[in-house]
Amino acid sequence: MSADQLTALLAAVGAAPALPGARCRGKHHLFDEAGKNEAPETADQRHQQALGLCRLCPALASCEQWFDKLHNSKRPHGVIAGRVIKPRPAGRPRKDETA
Ligand code: SF4
Structure with missing residues (x-):
């Protein structure tokens, strides 16, 4: 999920924390869910990099x-x-998912 998507989602739920210094900003390509045609190993490598950024994130x-x-x-x-x-x-x- 990109920082822009996160910001939009936060605004949509009406509970937007500031998340100063968010390490995911500008790095959505690491945080996005696995693509339909993406090799599981590739998605896992991206996600491991993203998890490393989260561990260092001041907004965690x-x-x-x-x-x-x-x-x-x-x-x-x-x-x-x-x-x-x-x-x-x-x-x-x-x-809760039915209309
Ligand atoms: S903890 Fe991870 S997802 Fe949350 S703001 Fe930081 S980098 Fe982004």
């Missing part, structure tokens, strides 16, 4: 607090707050 605590407050259905995929978030396997939608 704020990012984790924000992320932990998000409902599961609102959590972005990819690397965020020092974690790799993968999409749920296809199947029956959860109650």
